[in-house]
Amino acid sequence: MTKERRAEAAGRRTVDSPEVLKALSHPLRLRILRHLGAAGPATSTTLAAALGENTGTLSYHLRMLERSGLIEDIPERSTGRERWWRGVRGLDIRRPPQGELTEAERAMSAELDRMRMEEDVELARQFTAGHAESEGWMRGSRSLIHLTKGELDAFHDDYLALLARYARGPEEAPDDARPILLRWFGLPAD
Numbered sequence: 001m002t003k004e005r006r007a008e009a010a011g012r013r014t015v016d017s018p019e020v021l022k023a024l025s026h027p028l029r030l031r032i033l034r035h036l037g038a039a040g041p042a043t044s045t046t047l048a049a050a051l052g053e054n055t056g057t058l059s060y061h062l063r064m065l066e067r068s069g070l071i072e073d074i075p076e077r078s079t080g081r082e083r084w085w086r087g088v089r090g091l092d093i094r095r096p097p098q099g100e101l102t103e104a105e106r107a108m109s110a111e112l113d114r115m116r117m118e119e120d121v122e123l124a125r126q127f128t129a130g131h132a133e134s135e136g137w138m139r140g141s142r143s144l145i146h147l148t149k150g151e152l153d154a155f156h157d158d159y160l161a162l163l164a165r166y167a168r169g170p171e172e173a174p175d176d177a178r179p180i181l182l183r184w185f186g187l188p189a190d
Contacts, residue, residue, distance in 0.1 A: 015069065016094040018105045023068035024093070025108040027115055028053065029061050033070060033087055038179035040170035041074055041086040089169055092160055120183055137178065144189060152186055159184050 023029060031051055036042060042050070044058045051058070062085055065071040070088055077084035095109060131138050147155065163182065170179065 015091050016096050018096060018101060020068045021105060022108055023064050023070060025112040029065055032061060036087040041084045043082055043084055123181055
């Protein structure tokens with residue numbers, strides 16, 4: 001099964017445009033997406049309070065995220081000037097091939113990688129420091145296997161399909177569910 005078919009089968013929409021890359025390469029936008037993903041829908045006012053920002057700044061970044069298809073307005077909850085926002089579910093965000101990116105887009109991609117790596121390193125620190133007190137909420141695995149490039153691609157697609165199978169937002173989650181951060185990456189060991 002191809003990547004596209006797996007994404008469609010899982011009810012996911014693949015996004016791989018430079019515009020989405022640009023929207024993601026801003027630290028406040030990443031914080032907004034994380035907050036909406038963990039806490040659920042919010043207004044610019046509630047986001048401003050939660051993230052320690054002013055509503056004008058948040059409104060601008062919310063519009064940028066909306067234009068790139070990463071968040072959406074919830075019309076049934078919005079009243080007057082108050083708009084409620086939620087993260088768009090079912091997105092499979094992939095990078096465009098490096099050869100198709102401009103120099104500026106490659107720089108944005110590198111900045112996004114740097115920001116995400118800093119976040120991943122901090123998560124690894126938290127994992128190490130809090131594992132004993134996590135009451136079983138932390139899990140981890142580290143492996144070494146031998147794969148062809150095609151097998152690595154298939155493994156990645158299977159991982160995304162597994163995520164899609166368990167994915168749900170805070171509004172659909174049971175009361176005893178918690179927001180869980182998951183990371184996967186594979187790289188040659190030699």
